[in-house]
Amino acid sequence: MxxxxxxxxxxxxxxxVFGSCGKKEEDTPTLPRNYVKFAVHGTRFNGNYQMEKKxxxxxxxxxxxxxxxxxxxLVALGILDFSxxxxxxxxxxxxEKLTEIxxxxxxxxxxxLMFEEGELEAKTVSLNMTSLNVDRESVVVKRLKGNFExxxxxxxxxxxxxxxxxxxxxxxxxxxxx
Numbered sequence: 512m513x514x515x516x517x518x519x520x521x522x523x524x525x526x527x528v529f530g531s532c533g534k535k536e537e538d539t540p541t542l543p544r545n546y547v548k549f550a551v552h553g554t555r556f557n558g559n560y561q562m563e564k565k566x567x568x569x570x571x572x573x574x575x576x577x578x579x580x581x582x583x584x585l586v587a588l589g590i591l592d593f594s595x596x597x598x599x600x601x602x603x604x605x606x607e608k609l610t611e612i613x614x615x616x617x618x619x620x621x622x623x624l625m626f627e628e629g630e631l632e633a634k635t636v637s638l639n640m641t642s643l644n645v646d647r648e649s650v651v652v653k654r655l656k657g658n659f660e661x662x663x664x665x666x667x668x669x670x671x672x673x674x675x676x677x678x679x680x681x682x683x684x685x686x687x688x689x
Contacts, residue, residue: 543689545573547590547599549624549682555665556626556678562592562599567689570594575652575686577605577645583618586645588655588686591625598625599684607643612636614664622659624680629665631678636661651688658683 546563564571570593578585584605591598600623604610612620612633622633642656659682664675 543687544685545590545687545689547682547684549599549659549680551624551631551663551678551680553631553665553678554676555629556624556631560595560597560624562590562595562597564590573686575655575688577647577650577652579647579649585619586643586652586655588652588684590684596627599623600625601638601684603638603640605643605645607640610638610640612638612659612661622663624663629667631663631665631680634662634664634675634677636663636680652686653688655686656684 544563546561548559548561550559551557562571564573571590572593573588573590575586575588578587585602586605588601589599600621602619602621603612604618604620610620612622612635614632614634620633620638622636622638624631636659638657638659640655640657642654644654645652659680661680663678663680665678666673666675668674
């Protein structure tokens, strides 16, 4: 009995040893830096948060899209972390500049922070796009980097009345095409 249990364990151990010996560090491609980190301070949400895409599979999903001239030349970035149950979304002008994102603006600019318990949306947030590389003729975003700071609100209804709770937000993000 002991011999039959030992044989599968020995085969498994040999496979692990030989499988790991053949792998070189360069066999595993490294991902470019893709992350968002932000701090939130307010009545409902408080804390420091970070989402980073460290592997091709995993709990973090990230995407960026360019909407060319016909849509106002915008970029959109979305990051979801399913393990933390948080998310980040951004829609902004496709240009390296400082932009003020104001609630209910006519240009569809937006910044949102999603939590399991609710969502914050930009009330008045300064967005500084420090690096941008898009294919101006398509939807491809190659690089997107920036930071933001301002006030975001949690909107809810209580006793039939729409209410807002203000939160200060500050953070940075970076997207590099895979």
